[in-house]
Amino acid sequence: MTESRTGRKQIHLAAHFPGVNATTVWSDPRSGSQIDFSSFEHLARTAERGLFDFFFLAEGLRLREHKGRIHDLDVVGRPESITVLAALAAVTDRLGLAATVNTTFNEPYELARRLATLDHLSGGRAGWNAVTSSDAFTGENFRRGGYLDRSERYTRAAEFVATARELWDSWPLGGERRRFAHDGPQFRIEGEVTVERPPQGHPVVIQAGDSDEGREFAASAADVIFTRHSTPEAGRAFYADVKGRLARYGRRPEELKVMPGVTYVLGDTEAEARERAALISRQQISPQNALLALEQVWGRDLSGHDPDGPLPEADPDPESALVQGRVRIGDPLAVAARWRALSEAKGLSTRDTVIEATGRHSFVGTPASVAAALEEHVATGAADGFILVPHLTPGGLDDFVDRVVPILQERGVFRTEYTGTTLRSHLGLPVPVWKGGTP
């Protein structure tokens, strides 16, 4: 646990650049480009002004399709993360820079080299969200004609991360370069690396999968977990589960930080914040987006369905391939049953059911009450910090940094200046021990 002079557990904060989903309200006149450098720069500089631990980019390697067509209700497309972060390294000074890059379609030598380069360029600020990208649809963009079997994704991911670390350790900073040789079931490679050991030793490794294997992989190899479990109850259960797995790997609870992705809405009063939250939910879940969400769960073409009418009578098709490139969350039949129960209990239309079921904002209130709720969440073991997902690009974090961060600082739960220069030091993570003998 990272504690301040006040003895209170410190909160870690990260900024998620809004991605390709309905969280971002692109219809808002304040919305900017998702690809212009100025958008990335604005959000990153805001996060650094707020003394955040890191800036985070997700990854999507194929345009999503819906009913056989490119899904263009959300923003379409996503640039390559490490390139964007290298440019941001030049306009920021302390902020950590984390890229989501999958372990299924890359090779350790190439990716370890790019991450080491980013770590050098940024003076020790690189982070890597190692995802497994299970999706065969995405895999069609790569060689081997498809993708890895689901059961092998984490076998490859674990060996990938271990191999990357061997490569980072094969040329100590200022020391002698050595040959590396890795001979495992997934990778059989040998040679010499072209970049010295990164300033952080190893860039920070983040993990985002939620299955049992995903959690075990995080416990064995990750420094941070990015999770969807953002309510206090689900957060505490998840936190206890993953922290409980660490001892098996000889690791202490503070060596793995749990950071849920969360949204927030602020107002001058609680009532105003609730009103704004309801309005944002209706912007996010427009009638078209409500039908889209419905079709994602039902796996059926429901284009004739009235979003202001009741839910469809037919049950979902669990085997459907209607939606491509987006993870189907949970068992569709169970989700549909939950939605039906909600709709009946509250007398909600289709759109209002979708809003109620999926449009929840994690923290809604005045800056003071949101700050108190964030502190409570961390103090009660539901998280070590938060990856904030703003609903506007690029100005969506401005109010949080201006209004919530100062209150967190007054409460003694958030830094008032950067005390270190690397992402590892912001997160309170140890520098990996050099394992290669005397450099």
Ligand SMILES: Cc1cc2nc3c(=O)[nH]c(=O)nc-3n(C[C@H](O)[C@H](O)[C@H](O)COP(=O)(O)O)c2cc1C
């Ligand atoms: C919070 C969160 C964020 C994720 N972000 C990405 C992403 O940006 N790109 C990606 O390809 N997969 C992403 N994933 C998918 C996971 O890495 C993983 O492929 C997927 O969750 C399936 O693994 P699992 O069965 O362990 O959950 C994310 C998952 C979670 C839970």
